[in-house]
Amino acid sequence: MNIIVIKIFKKATLHLLFWFMVWFFFFSFFSVGSTNENFIFWFSSILSTISIVSSYVFVYHLIPGFLIAKKEKLFVLYTFYAVIFIVCAVLMTVVFGFVFFYNLEYQKMPGLTKNSGVILVCVFLIIVLTSAFKILKHNYKSLDEKKTLENKFLQTQLQLKEQELKFLKMQIHPHFLFNTLNTLYGFALKKSEKAPEMILKLSNLLDYILYQVDKPKVLLQDEINHIEDYISLEKSRFQDSLQVVFDKDVKDTQIEIAPMLLLPFVENAFKHGNQIDGVLKVTMYVKVDENELNFRIENSAIIKENSKNGIGLENIKKRLQMLYNNQYLLEISSEEKMFKVNLKIAI
Template identity: 35%
Template structure:
């Protein structure tokens, strides 16, 4: 009980600490306050070092701050979204310049004589501060903060669009992968149920074993195969169960050879990725042949690299039909697309179509668990 209570206290402490850590990155008010604090501090120190009077410099910055803030937020939340982002560049720059001129005139000819000159710098402020030259300098000074905030706004807007595009692309990719995987499941189930149907017609004693193995395969497809990656050992066990079903189905009609070499533990692979190669060997290579049919499956793993070689015999009268089936088969088309999406630049796929045999060789770089 003490352990459980300690765990709860740790979780509570962690949950209380997280908002403090994430507060600045998620709180827009704090971000804005920090920006204006840094802005006033930087330009106050800069201007103060220039006139050698830091108090007056900071006081002037603080007095002018509300007007600069009004200009900045009006620009970011109205002018830029309404005109600049809609590519109305001329209207944007005209309105912005007019607004900056109005704010500059307000600060120069209202704030300076009525507030800044009499209260902040009655001795240091001179007539030169009321001149046209000073007015132009104020406009340039205002331009700094407008430019800085505009760049920040555009960068954030670009980042949001990039994130939205990436999320959209990711969503489309996941939807396509789920669609391709969903096509494989019923395709395999259809073939297996056909096998079971043929066994029940023959009243074979192996039908119950087929049902049991099929149940295990369905469990894998419904639960394990729903993940993005599964342990390689699970995928290979799934293939072995599939081969067991096919051995029951074909009995002595087909010579099936399957070998595994290498270290499989600790590696991951996309589920249902290897089966279509093996399934097509049965479907298009030996399903209608009555004698001398064979399938060879050789799987090697070395240093995280998987090499799968699947070969099957071909019978002369069905070569043309086999080529058409392979070219239009759902399984191989899907697996090629899934390889492109999941293992781009990390796989090679070679097909050898000989007069009496058909071979597929896949080399794939696997991930560690």
């Protein structure tokens, strides 16, 4: 209640100050050439009253009720009525001074106070100013509300995208974990001496996909390091039946990308790749050239008709669209005994 009272008090104070300035303007303007301060006082007070009533009729009734409400014909009609009322009121004010202060001696009246045209211009000027202020205030408020609605809409869209992105990440977790744990399971069956080293690398990978993936950006070098750990795990599983080439040309170690952006492509190559002549071949290349990241990966594969991409590859396509919009190019192609992915991202 206190805040409402304060607002009302401030508004009333501003209105009183404005109308006092209007009255003072009338008093100063029409007192030119007159020594009858009593007459000028009442004359200015009556004109101020006409201006106040007319202005409030326009500001609080005609403009919001008809002009803003798109009822232009009614607004013009009622404006015409209001103009007639104002003209009659001004003429009656002149007659009031003529009769009660100058005893019907028209020539003794100050020149400005008996000029109906000047008086009407002054009154209409005040009404136009207040009406214009009302319209400007309405337009500003409408723009502000429109901007607020747009911001809420954009914020809602952003929240939806964030939720969708989280959903995609949640899909990546179990998908990637399942494949990695299968690799470790194979080593456990073989009771390999490399199992402790594999568990350590797997632990690093788990930390990355469970915790680091929630960050909006990670260092490209971290992504590369985890790709190398994953390759190491796969090498231990495939032994001599795997040939991997991983070339890197990254000079700036501070470049950041979205987490788990490249790793799913690598995983897809090992999971869906096929051994040809007893060997699975995987070739990878990462290069940062000016403001562009280039990533290319190829793997040997037996292409089947109507074959579909895995969950990981579909998810990464959606993530790329959400995270980089039109600032990336993804090309996926299948040739004879070879599956290729070429990704370019503006960074």
